[in-house]
Amino acid sequence: xxxxxxxxxxxxxxxxxxxxxxxxxxxxxxxxxxxxxxxxxxxxxxxxxxxxxxxxxxxxxxxxxxxxxxxxxxxxxxxxxxxxxxxxxxxxxxxxxxxxxxxxxxxxxxxxxxxxxxxxxxxxxxxxxxxxxxxxxxxxxxxxxxxxxxxxxxxxxxxxxxxxxxxxxxxxxxxxxxxxxxxxxxxxxxxxxxxxxxxxxxxxxxxxxxxxxxxxxxxxxxxxxxxxxxxxxxxxxxxxxxxxxxxxxxxxxxxxxxxxxxx
Amino acid sequence: xxxxxxxxxxxxxxxxxxxxxxxxxxxxxxxxxxxxxxxxxxxxxxxxxxxxxxxxxxxxxxxxxxxxxxxxxxxxxxxxxxxxxxxxxxxxxxxxxxxxxxxxxxxxxxxxxxxxxxxxxxxxxxxxxxxxxxxxxxxxxxxxxxxxxxxxxxxxxxxxxxxxxxxxxxxxxxxxxxxxxxxxxxxxxxxxxxxxxxxxxxxxxxxxxxxxxxxxxxxxxxxxxxxxx
Numbered sequence: 001x002x003x004x005x006x007x008x009x010x011x012x013x014x015x016x017x018x019x020x021x022x023x024x025x026x027x028x029x030x031x032x033x034x035x036x037x038x039x040x041x042x043x044x045x046x047x048x049x050x051x052x053x054x055x056x057x058x059x060x061x062x063x064x065x066x067x068x069x070x071x072x073x074x075x076x077x078x079x080x081x082x083x084x085x086x087x088x089x090x091x092x093x094x095x096x097x098x099x100x101x102x103x104x105x106x107x108x109x110x111x112x113x114x115x116x117x118x119x120x121x122x123x124x125x126x127x128x129x130x131x132x133x134x135x136x137x138x139x140x141x142x143x144x145x146x147x148x149x150x151x152x153x154x155x156x157x158x159x160x161x162x163x164x165x166x167x168x169x170x171x172x173x174x175x176x177x178x179x180x181x182x183x184x185x186x187x188x189x190x191x192x193x194x195x196x197x198x199x200x201x202x203x204x205x206x207x208x209x210x211x212x213x214x215x216x217x218x219x220x221x222x223x224x225x226x227x228x229x230x231x232x233x234x235x236x237x238x239x240x241x242x243x244x245x246x247x248x249x250x251x252x253x254x255x256x257x258x259x260x261x262x263x
Numbered sequence: 264x265x266x267x268x269x270x271x272x273x274x275x276x277x278x279x280x281x282x283x284x285x286x287x288x289x290x291x292x293x294x295x296x297x298x299x300x301x302x303x304x305x306x307x308x309x310x311x312x313x314x315x316x317x318x319x320x321x322x323x324x325x326x327x328x329x330x331x332x333x334x335x336x337x338x339x340x341x342x343x344x345x346x347x348x349x350x351x352x353x354x355x356x357x358x359x360x361x362x363x364x365x366x367x368x369x370x371x372x373x374x375x376x377x378x379x380x381x382x383x384x385x386x387x388x389x390x391x392x393x394x395x396x397x398x399x400x401x402x403x404x405x406x407x408x409x410x411x412x413x414x415x416x417x418x419x420x421x422x423x424x425x426x427x428x429x430x431x432x433x434x435x436x437x438x439x440x441x442x443x444x445x446x447x448x449x450x451x452x453x454x455x456x457x458x459x460x461x462x463x464x465x466x467x468x469x470x471x472x473x474x475x476x477x478x479x480x481x482x483x484x485x486x487x488x489x490x491x492x
Contacts, residue, residue: 065333086420152310155433256329263420
């Protein structure tokens with residue numbers, strides 16, 4: 001299975017989504033919202049009758065488990081080794097094509113138009129001008145042949161190349177003492193990195209896979225790729241990054257997946 | 264956690280078969296195993312190792328994958344900390360040495376034979392036979408391997424030295440972690456079945472069981488000449 005099941009009513013897009021999409025689907029969005037509310041009310045009612053049967057589907061038990069998960073974020077940040085490199089592999093070991101991961105199926109990927117695409121930069125940076133794909137390609141390139149590990153348990157070896165993220169952050173005059181980098185994606189997905197991971201030598205903004213421009217399902221034209229995070233942290237189809245001291249909400253952590261998700 | 268007391272385990276004239284710390288850690292571990300195995304099944308089901316094996320969703324802990332993960336990464340703290348305390352207690356109180364060692368291969372064979380002929384005596388709760396000793400030592404070692412393989416699955420890059428123990432292959436670690444779970448499940452089935460067949464063993468793990476004179480405990484080494492406090 002390449003799809004991670006999601007809890008439908010928890011996630012609300014929070015920025016980064018083209019507002020016209022909301023206008024077009026307003027009725028549908030409201031319907032889903034009402035369904036979620038209805039379902040939540042039912043669950044709450046059921047819980048009062050079935051005490052002791054709450055295994056983490058919302059409610060106080062899940063809140064407690066999420067508090068432990070935030071504690072696990074701190075533990076992971078504490079044991080993170082900033083200069084410890086993940087093992088790299090040879091080109092002969094690279095899997096082609098790579099394995100797809102998203103919260104929807106590969107057929108539902110909406111390709112991004114590289115000609116009009118741009119990467120927006122905001123937050124604690126000096127230079128907030130946007131970047132075109134040609135400009136990204138003109139920067140010094142770095143190649144990584146590393147293992148992708150999915151939260152589900154599968155893995156494969158992939159060959160990614162692009163711009164070293166630390167060098168990019170330095171180029172745009174980012175405050176490297178800030179705590180987080182938030183990412184927004186063309187499909188409304190949101191992700192974030194802690195600064196230590198962003199500055200790790202094996203964290204890049206990738207434009208290529210196996211020497212070719214990224215195929216559409218794998219993030220064309222620009223995606224994040226880091227050797228020290230689970231697959232879903234490596235946001236695809238990037239449209240904006242923000243350097244911030246406020247811990248960004250992310251698509252999967254909103255649903256209960258661990259925020260740090262380091263490996 | 265109750266302090267480890269030399270008096271109750273080795274020093275006094277008599278002590279319970281299962282001192283209070285052992286009973287507490289046993290039942291805390293039972294809860295931790297329940298959480299770890301149930302949530303582990305949920306995580307496993309999302310990406311199975313064997314195509315023919317999916318665990319029943321009704322037995323898995325967590326509504327969706329993320330809830331299984333939340334439970335697993337909560338339970339791991341209980342399992343690991345309780346396990347470390349248990350190992351420290353077993354080693355420093357001398358309980359492991361007295362109750363689980365030595366294991367005689369000859370006795371192991373004769374005990375298995377007696378068990379198969381339904382002639383195994385179990386009047387003396389205070390003495391573990393060679394099969395019991397082997398199973399208890401075995402499951403403790405498997406518990407240790409499950410923590411090491413689990414730590415490697417959680418942090419294969421930060422703890423890449425651990426990954427090297429498994430030939431640097433992530434799926435090998437998953438398989439080892441899975442096999443540890445399977446072995447522990449096998450142990451639990453036997454352990455619970457036998458405890459129910461001889462209920463006084465189950466009661467002893469709640470009440471502490473009979474008082475046993477430490478010095479005369481079968482297979483025990485002589486008490487320490489001086490107190491260790």
